[in-house]
Amino acid sequence: MRQYLLASHGSLSEGLLDSVEMILGKNHKISTISAYKKGDYDLNEQLKSVISNIDKDDELIIISDIFGGSVNNECMKLLADDRVHLISGMNLSLVIELFTLDNDKISTSDLIKKALKDSKESILYCNNIINEEIEDEEF
Amino acid sequence: MIKLLRVDHRLLHGQVAFSWTQYLGVDSILIANDDVPNNELRKTTIKLAKPQGVKLVIKNIEDSIKAIKSGVTDKYKLFVVVESVNDAKRLISQCSEIKKVNLGGIKSKEGTRNISKAINLLPEEEKLIKDMLDEGVEVEIRQVPGDKKINASSIIKI
Numbered sequence: 001m002r003q004y005l006l007a008s009h010g011s012l013s014e015g016l017l018d019s020v021e022m023i024l025g026k027n028h029k030i031s032t033i034s035a036y037k038k039g040d041y042d043l044n045e046q047l048k049s050v051i052s053n054i055d056k057d058d059e060l061i062i063i064s065d066i067f068g069g070s071v072n073n074e075c076m077k078l079l080a081d082d083r084v085h086l087i088s089g090m091n092l093s094l095v096i097e098l099f100t101l102d103n104d105k106i107s108t109s110d111l112i113k114k115a116l117k118d119s120k121e122s123i124l125y126c127n128n129i130i131n132e133e134i135e136d137e138e139f
Numbered sequence: 140m141i142k143l144l145r146v147d148h149r150l151l152h153g154q155v156a157f158s159w160t161q162y163l164g165v166d167s168i169l170i171a172n173d174d175v176p177n178n179e180l181r182k183t184t185i186k187l188a189k190p191q192g193v194k195l196v197i198k199n200i201e202d203s204i205k206a207i208k209s210g211v212t213d214k215y216k217l218f219v220v221v222e223s224v225n226d227a228k229r230l231i232s233q234c235s236e237i238k239k240v241n242l243g244g245i246k247s248k249e250g251t252r253n254i255s256k257a258i259n260l261l262p263e264e265e266k267l268i269k270d271m272l273d274e275g276v277e278v279e280i281r282q283v284p285g286d287k288k289i290n291a292s293s294i295i296k297i
Contacts, residue, residue: 022154022283023157024154024283024285025158025284025285025286026285100157118191130180131183132183134183137195139196139206139211
């Protein structure tokens with residue numbers, strides 16, 4: 001089974017999960033890490049505890065907030081474990097694409113590639129597309 | 140085949156595009172509404188929100204009824220979305236194929252009663268729903284497929 005972890009500086013992860021659940025309903029496969037909210041916070045420890053709860057045959061897809069940030073940098077260290085997949089650049093359409101495309105038949109790497117491609121296409125300057133002519137469809 | 144008719148004042152948006160379309164396994168969405176076909180901004184916005192791999196047809200209520208009755212929609216697994224209880228009733232009274240109605244979002248306005256999260260009904264709308272139930276149509280309240288299904292029959296007071 002695939003588990004998901006949203007990891008961010010501060011509360012972005014929790015907020016994003018709240019939005020995902022509003023659109024897709026509750027999902028028990030997602031957990032969140034909202035890092036550095038307390039002075040004595042140890043991200044490494046929290047990541048270790050998440051990993052220790054992943055079964056031997058399970059996979060963990062981590063979605064971090066920003067490439068180059070310390071949260072993503074810490075998560076990179078987990079990639080020696082081949083159950084772990086890491087995506088940077090968390091956003092709502094990416095997470096929704098992942099969940100709607102996820103099924104038993106698609107491999108994890110194909111799932112991630114497809115979700116990345118589709119969600120990148122939905123980052124748009126809407127002023128430029130509102131005047132687009134889209135043909136009407138018929139039955 | 141009509142899998143479901145949803146009443147949602149937002150018409151096609153995230154919950155509909157991502158959750159319901161996938162959950163129902165439909166290959167076609169019909170937006171039945173008298174304003175959208177003539178409102179370019181609304182129409183374009185809806186077209187842009189279309190989920191991939193699904194046909195999206197936009198028609199006014201009368202043309203929607205004609206299309207359904209003509210049989211051209213029979214080969215599709217169709218999901219119909221309307222914005223009001225009144226529009227739902229207009230379709231249902233002409234198209235006996237519609238057996239299931241989902242109430243997904245109806246805005247509050249003056250005189251409405253909040254009957255469930257996101258569902259606000261005028262007394263006359265409650266009456267229309269009562270009529271649908273009496274005609275044997277299953278009416279349920281649910282925002283997203285994973286929510287608990289509430290049968291309208293347990294809530295409608297009329």
